[in-house]
Amino acid sequence: MSENLEKPMQITFDITDRCQMECVTCSKWKTVASEVMPKELTTDEWKKVLKDLRAWLGDGFWFCFSGGEPFLRSDIFELAEYAKSLGIKVASMTNAFSIQNLYEKIVDSPIESLNISLNAITNPVIHDVSRGRTGSFEKALDSILQLKKIRDSKNGSLGINIATILFPENIEEAIPLVEFVTRNKINGIMFQLLDDKESFHGYNFQKGCKTATYEMPKELRAQYKSMAKRAIEVVDRLIEMKRAGHSIYNSYEQLEAMKIFFNNPDDILKTIICDVGSTNFAIDPYGDVRLCFNMLPVGNIKENTAEEIWNNAKSAECRQMTKTCKMYCRMLNCNFKHNFANFNKSFLTRCFNKLNKILCGTK
Numbered sequence: 001m002s003e004n005l006e007k008p009m010q011i012t013f014d015i016t017d018r019c020q021m022e023c024v025t026c027s028k029w030k031t032v033a034s035e036v037m038p039k040e041l042t043t044d045e046w047k048k049v050l051k052d053l054r055a056w057l058g059d060g061f062w063f064c065f066s067g068g069e070p071f072l073r074s075d076i077f078e079l080a081e082y083a084k085s086l087g088i089k090v091a092s093m094t095n096a097f098s099i100q101n102l103y104e105k106i107v108d109s110p111i112e113s114l115n116i117s118l119n120a121i122t123n124p125v126i127h128d129v130s131r132g133r134t135g136s137f138e139k140a141l142d143s144i145l146q147l148k149k150i151r152d153s154k155n156g157s158l159g160i161n162i163a164t165i166l167f168p169e170n171i172e173e174a175i176p177l178v179e180f181v182t183r184n185k186i187n188g189i190m191f192q193l194l195d196d197k198e199s200f201h202g203y204n205f206q207k208g209c210k211t212a213t214y215e216m217p218k219e220l221r222a223q224y225k226s227m228a229k230r231a232i233e234v235v236d237r238l239i240e241m242k243r244a245g246h247s248i249y250n251s252y253e254q255l256e257a258m259k260i261f262f263n264n265p266d267d268i269l270k271t272i273i274c275d276v277g278s279t280n281f282a283i284d285p286y287g288d289v290r291l292c293f294n295m296l297p298v299g300n301i302k303e304n305t306a307e308e309i310w311n312n313a314k315s316a317e318c319r320q321m322t323k324t325c326k327m328y329c330r331m332l333n334c335n336f337k338h339n340f341a342n343f344n345k346s347f348l349t350r351c352f353n354k355l356n357k358i359l360c361g362t363k
Contacts, residue, residue, distance in 0.1 A: 008281035008291075008310065010334065011053060011063035015076070016040060016285050017202035019069045020097050022132025025165050025194060028068055029132070031202035039204065040285045041302075043075040047082050049283060049301050054086040056307045065092040065111075068202075068285070071099050077109050084110035093117070093163065096143035097136055103143070106158070107150045113159040115190070116144055120173040121180045130170065144186060161249070162189040168227040174234050178246050188247035191238070193258065193331050196220055199294055203284040208296040214326040216265065228262040235259050254336050261331055274330040277319035281310065291318045294327055 017031040041049070053063070063083070070076055070092050080090045091113040099106065106114065117140065120126035124137035131137075144160060151158045164170075164177055174191065181189045196217060199209065235258050242248040242255070250258075261268050277291040284290065288297035289309050298318050299309035309315060329335060 005311065006278065007057055008279055009061075010280045011057075011061065012066050012280070012282040012293075012334075013046065013049075013063060014066050014068065014203070014282060014284045014293075015046065015070055015073050015079075016068040017204055018072050019067060019095065020072075020133065021069070021095050021136065023197075024130055024132065025167070025197055026200040027197050027206075028200055028202045031068070031204055036202075036204045036285065040073075041283075041287055043078060045287070045302065046075075046079050049306070050079070050083050050086060050088065052301075052306050054088060056305070059087040062089045062091055065090070067093075069095050069097070071102065077105060080110045091115070094143075095131065095136070096140040097131075097133060099143055100139065103146050103150055107147060107154060107156050111158065113161065113187075114147070115161045115163040116140055117164075118144070118162045118177065119164055119167075119170050121177050122173060126170050126173060130165070130167070145184065148184070148186065159187045161187050163192065164189060165192050165194055166227075166231065167194040168223055171227050171231050171234055175237055175241070178238065178241050178248060182246050186247075188249045190249040190333055191258075192333050193261065193328075194220070194223060195329060195332060196327075199327070199329055203286065203288065207288075208290075209294045209327065211292075211294055211321060211325040211327050216328065221265065224262060224265055231262045232259045235262075250333070251336075254331075254333075257331065257336070261328075265328060268328060268331055269326065272330045272336075274322045274325055274335065276330070276335050277315070277322045280334070281306065291315060292322065292325075292329075294329060295321060 017028055017036055018033045019029050019031070022029045065076060065079075071094055076092070083090050090111050092111050093115040094117070096116050117131070118127060119130045120137065127137035127140065128134050144162065147158065148160050150156070151160065162177065162181060164174070166174060178189055180186070198206070235255050238248055238250075239252060239255050242250075242252065257268065257271070260271065280291055282290050282293055283301055284297075287300045287302045289299045289301055289306070290297055295318055298314040299312060301309070304312070
């Protein structure tokens with residue numbers, strides 16, 4: 001290939017589409033477990049991928065177990081141990097609904113960072129409704145506190161983090177969640193914008209989205225509009241809290257971009273050039289590889305090595321497609337931190353000025 005490509009910086013293993021939740025922010029729960037389990041990569045196949053990645057990328061890179069719910073794979077600890085043996089650092093995420101018998105195992109495992117989904121702290125109903133399962137708040141909260149207690153008792157190093165999606169019903173929960181993190185000495189919290197639930201789809205029933213002609217669903221746009229004024233005020237407060245030392249993982253740049261987004265989501269399409277095709281490498285449960293989780297696969301890890309897929313013609317085409325993409329996922333945490341360097345700075349300044357005028361009540 002003629003491209004002078006850097007190697008990917010962000011490796012994701014979506015080790016299963018299966019999940020016990022029915023989140024209103026996702027559609028992976030439509031996956032039928034009995035249909036997909038026989039199709040998922042085996043333990044040995046995932047190990048082969050890890051060995052291949054290590055040989056290609058060298059040491060010191062991180063990768064994340066994602067899903068679905070990663071802890072529904074009984075071999076996740078075996079895979080984490082194997083990754084450690086290769087010198088690979090491991091992160092994971094969980095909805096915390098079924099890990100109550102795994103606390104000790106998680107703390108003792110090579111998993112170095114664990115993101116636990118929590119959408120509310122003062123009103124459990126908000127979390128339960130958003131996750132589609134009664135009792136999910138209680139389990140998530142117990143997991144956060146018990147994992148920290150066990151980790152501290154063992155002088156362990158597991159990073160315990162909260163991951164929160166912002167939507168109209170929980171916007172008032174954002175500040176109390178940060179206060180909870182600080183008060184309980186949790187490692188940190190990250191906020192993510194609400195996105196089209198069809199973006200978070202099971203790969204067994206949806207291979208990708210039509211990114212070049214995508215239009216935001218009217219109901220999603222209405223949700224943003226309904227929360228915009230208060231959301232901008234809350235984000236301003238989050239910026240103040242971050243400056244005061246609260247452990248908020250979102251960068252200042254991302255928080256400022258959120259304000260622009262809430263004022264007018266379409267401004268982000270003009271402001272950020274997505275380069276996810278040059279930074280991300282994600283493998284789904286069945287071995288298909290994507291540079292963007294919303295685009296079609298660029299190869300299958302059972303047929304070619306990671307390096308071959310990264311440099312093939314389909315990957316080159318995918319990188320070109322990101323230039324005409326109309327989707328808003330460039331604001332998500334997995335993409336934004338790499339893409340801020342591509343901000344159109346003069347446009348960003350105009351957006352800030354416009355936003356200040358709106359907030360001050362002038363035209």
